[in-house]
Amino acid sequence: MKNNYLLNVIGPTAIGKTSLAIKLAKKFNTEIISADSRQFYKEMSIGTAVPSAEELQVAKHHFIQHISIEDSYNVGDFETEAIQKLEELFQNNNFAIMVGGSGLYTKSILHGLDYFPEVPSETRQDLNKKFEKEGIAPLQEQLKKLDPEYYKIADVENPQRVIRALEVAIVSEKPYSSYLNQPKKQRNFIPVNIGLDADREIIYERINRRVDLMMKEGLLEEAENLFSKRQLNALNTVGYKELFRFLEGKDSLETAVSEIKKNTRRFAKRQLTWFRKDTDIHWFNFKTTGKEIQQFIETKIKDYED
Structure with missing residues (x-):
């Protein structure tokens, strides 16, 4: 009986994870689990860098814009639903892809959630x-x-x-x-963890460019449409909260955009701090070709199968 493999693509925001995940999904003829908690919400598209319609057509994604900002949804719900979806995918294929920069959500799938005391x-x-x-x-x-x-x-x-x-x-x-870091849950797959990285200056430059592109694509209009619901937890996130301050008259638009870039850079730094603690991640420069990474994965799998 062959092993099941979860090809897990991680890294900081704006590094190119979606593009690589789609290449791997095509190569291994499988589907993608999104573990990006900001992309779960139907009402948020531009500010969360949801894959484009073309990208979603090339490879089937799960957990993209599947709930509303008004829904109650947490990492435990995601763990339950995503593990169930993976079991379905593994019935037809020995490979599945997971992609995302939300470390806790990724961890919930790979190792299960830690136990915490009940809180009144x-x-x-x-x-x-x-x-x-x-x-x-x-x-x-x-x-x-x-x-x-x-x-x-x-x-x-x-x-x-x-x-x-x-x-x-x-x-x-x-x-x-x-x-944190309690004993891991048993899973019916072997994870192959692929990390994308770059020099800090390059990551920050890519983030700045992405924010400028989001503004051109209509992020301000998206924030205006959500302004009346700004008190919801889902909207208290980078890219929206800064524009809400502008819409409230507290900051200029220039300041709001500058704050989005700064807070996104801080978020990327925290992502890398989280992921670099994991010694099971195989890191690649973001310019590494999909073919090279595919070859690495195939060699890694051969080692497991031998």
């Missing part, structure tokens, strides 16, 4: 009220104090992540990071 709803409500009244900064400072290790790798601009880490630390009186 009152604790979460108190933290949410604090966020609504005082913003994200005091919560970030509290997290930095209670769990400096997690603070270094967390997406601290994401209030959901910050509040989640804080509520666990407060209730258990132990750092959130102490619950």
Whole structure:
């Protein structure tokens, strides 16, 4: 009986993951699981760099714009649904592709989620009220104090992540990071982890260009359409929250665009900090051809099969 393989493409934002994933999907005649949590939402397209209609036609993607910003959806829901989808895909093919820059979502599929203590709803409500009244900064400072290790790798601009880490630390009186990296769950596939990388200057330049392109494609109009729902957690994310400040008259458009670039660069840095801790990732320069990476994968698989 042949092994099942999950070809997992990771890396910082704007590095070219989608393009590589599509090449691999064509080569191995299979489909793609998206593990980019920002691309789950139907109402968000331009600001989340959702694959184009042409790209979606070339290779079938799952978990792209499949829920609404008003839906309640978390990494546990994604783990359950994505594992089920992979089981379906493996019935017809020994290969599947996963692509994304959301480290926690990728981890949930490869190794399963860690166990965390139950949190009373009152604790979460108190933290949410604090966020609504005082913003994200005091919560970030509290997290930095209670769990400096997690603070270094967390997406601290994401209030959901910050509040989640804080509520666990407060209730258990132990750092959130102490619950991470528990024994891995057994999966019915072997992961082959492919990382794309580049010099920091190149990554930042690609991010800046992408943001400029998003603005040309209508990101401001997309933000205007979502402005009335800006209080939703899904919209408190880079590319939208900065433009909401402009629409509220708090910043100029030039400042908002500059902040999007800066916050996206910070996000890319955190992504790389997360992924570089994983010694199972095989890193390639972003200019490496799809053919070279395919050859590496085939050699790796041959080692498993022999």
